[in-house]
Amino acid sequence: MRANTLRAAMATARMAMSSLSSPARALSSAAAPPPPSGVAMVQGASRGIGLEFVRQLLRRSDQGRVVATCRAPDSASELQELRREHAGRLTVLPLDVTDESTIEVTGAAVGETHGSLDLLINAAGILSIPNVIQPETSLSKVQKSSLLLAYEVNAVGPILVIKHMRPFLKIGASLGTGKGFSLVANMSARVGSIGDNALGGWHSYRASKTALNQLTKTASVELGKKDNIACILLHPGTVDTDLSRPFQRNVAKDKLFTREFSVHKLLSIIDNAKKTDNGKFFAWDGQEIPW
16 A cells, blocks of 8 residues: 555656756756755645745745645645746645655655755644644543644654655755755744643644654754754744634734744744754744743
8 A cells, every 4th residue: 555655656746847847857867966056845835834935935036946845736826826937946746744655755856856955844734624623622622533633744744754854954964055054944833832831722733733842852953963954943923824714813913923924034033043053942033932
């Protein structure tokens, strides 16, 4: 079963790469990886914060390249429009964080097409799906299925993406481009902080983000020592996206951010990150959040 899934994912990835413009196709056929000019990967890029990261990264420079991944690229209309607008600079690939074989295939495609990564942003996350998962308002509403699904998407997925992209982040770091080290930025949430939890509730979402924090912190120790890769966690604030929209009623207007504002702030943190920030957890305004 896994072999069939892997072959199908590989075929989809090859189709996605073949649809790129001719400059990008030339990259994949080159004998050696292209010289690094800034390659960022955004996982979870079909909408919301992930899509905005792609948009702002592409608009900052006409040289940098972006790899954008999501479960169903063909139905991600805004992402496909960006691909057409930035032909040769944006690669769109399928990746489902609940299926490790697709992560593995995407890693191979990144290695073939770009050779290295300077920045990896894990942006996908789950909070609610009608009739599937909802934030729990009391302990009595906690369900095993919700806990496991939130953990799988919000914690397991990002760490598996890091696992399979690690070789290319390592290459990016050793090439001495940009900061002199590669950076991983995982989208967490303030509600994942145990020390900051005074309200309770939202058991599945809180616990999954806490797990993401611990997994990222643990990975940061190993990657920082062995591969010159730094990992940070980011809280974007309450952003006006599909994820937060059902829960915005009690959010003050000055605390509800646009995607553009939040991503601009988060990119500022990424731009100014130092190697000594490895393993830290930052809010959108640059303040550290307690574990």
